[in-house]
Amino acid sequence: MGRVAIVTGGASGIGQAIVRKLAQAGNAVAVLDxxxxxxLAEAKEVEAAGGTALGLPADVADREAVDAAVSRVAAELGRPTIVVNSAGMSLHRSFLELTTEMFEKIVRINLSGTFNVCHASLPHLLEEGWGRIINISSSSVHSGVPRMSSYVAAKAGVVGLTKTLSLEFADRGVTANAVAPGSVDTPMLRRTIGAGDIPQGFLPPVGRLGVPDDMANAVAFLASDEAGYITGQHWSINGGRSTSSW
Ligand SMILES: NC(=O)c1ccc[n+]([C@@H]2O[C@H](COP(=O)([O-])OP(=O)(O)OC[C@H]3O[C@@H](n4cnc5c(N)ncnc54)[C@H](O)[C@@H]3O)[C@@H](O)[C@H]2O)c1
Structure with a gap:
């Protein structure tokens, strides 16, 4: 494809698989984490495999850091036109135990972080007259999940933000879609299972957990020229699971 992509959360799990898939497709990729x-290690890994990458340490919740990171991408790799927001953090806590600080932290990382990166990058996509925004939400927004109110609220916000962006920029060559993973075998999911927050052995109808490449394949398609007529969608990639209630 030969474009420049920014992937937040690109150093682990789903984001890492997206980095590698986009790099294999010929894009230069900024690994923001x-x-x-x-x-930095992930960027080196991509370069060792023959790709082009830039490691970008940054907190998506810190707008100044995000602005600086996007400027570095433009200066060192070229104008970014593919933006994937995979950085995220989950929290399992009963509603009454949740504090305002905990709630706001989860919203800041998952939702405000997605806003910051979209907002800082969009001028480049618009300048190019071609762009792809792909935000990682969660299948949990379809049903709600007990003890995950902050996370589910933030991810539902990501879906609303994505749909609105799709409409504001539909006539300027920029698509915006969200991908909703089910249960994907990543460090995040392993931590969750390890803490006893979801039942061990849970499997969706296809009979296996998702792997990061299942998500990366969908994201790479949405990032391609072929997906230019797809915008404002919330695409479930979940092995047939239609609800998140265990
Ligand atoms: N794994 C699943 O089953 C699952 C299911 C639904 C949704 N998701 C979502 O998919 C995305 C990727 O999750 P994953 O399972 O690969 O998790 P992961 O923990 O393996 O990777 C998340 C990455 O995001 C980075 N990150 C966290 N906070 C950040 C911040 N403030 N700024 C920049 N980077 C930050 C982490 O350092 C890490 O590298 C997340 O948004 C998550 O909510 C995951």
Whole structure:
């Protein structure tokens, strides 16, 4: 494809698979992640495999850091036109135990972080007259999930934000879609299972957990020229699971 992509949360799990898939497709990829060492290591990994990448340590919740990161991408890789927001953090806590600070932290990372990266990058997509925004939501927004109110609320906000962006920029060559993963075998899911927050052995109808590449395949398609007529969609990639209630 030969474009420039920014992937937040690109140092682990779903984001990492997206970084690799987009790089294999010939895009230069900025790996933006809070984990500085992992972001730099992932960029090195892509370069070692023959691709072009830039490790970008940054917190998506910090607007100044995001602005600086997007400027670096434009200066060092070229104008970004593919933006994938995969950075996220989950929290399992009963509603009454949740504090305002906890709620706001989860919203800041998952929703405001997505806003920051879209807002900082969009001028480049509009300048190019071609762009792809792909935001990672969660299948949990379809049903709600007990003990995940902050996360589900933030991810539902991501869906609303994405749909609105799709309408505001539909006539300027920019699509915006959200991908809703079900249960995907990543460090996040393993931490959740390890903490006893979801039942061990849970499987969706296809009989296996998702793997990060299942999500990356969908994202790579949405990022392609072929997906230019698809916008404002919330695409469930979940092995047939239609609800998140265990
Ligand atoms: N794994 C699942 O089953 C599942 C299901 C539904 C949705 N999701 C969503 O998919 C996305 C990726 O999740 P994953 O399972 O790959 O998780 P993961 O924990 O393996 O990776 C998340 C990455 O995001 C980074 N990150 C966290 N906070 C950040 C911040 N403030 N700024 C920049 N980077 C930050 C982490 O350092 C990490 O590298 C998340 O948005 C998550 O909510 C995951």
């Amino acid at each position: 809070l984990d500085a060492d992992a972001a």
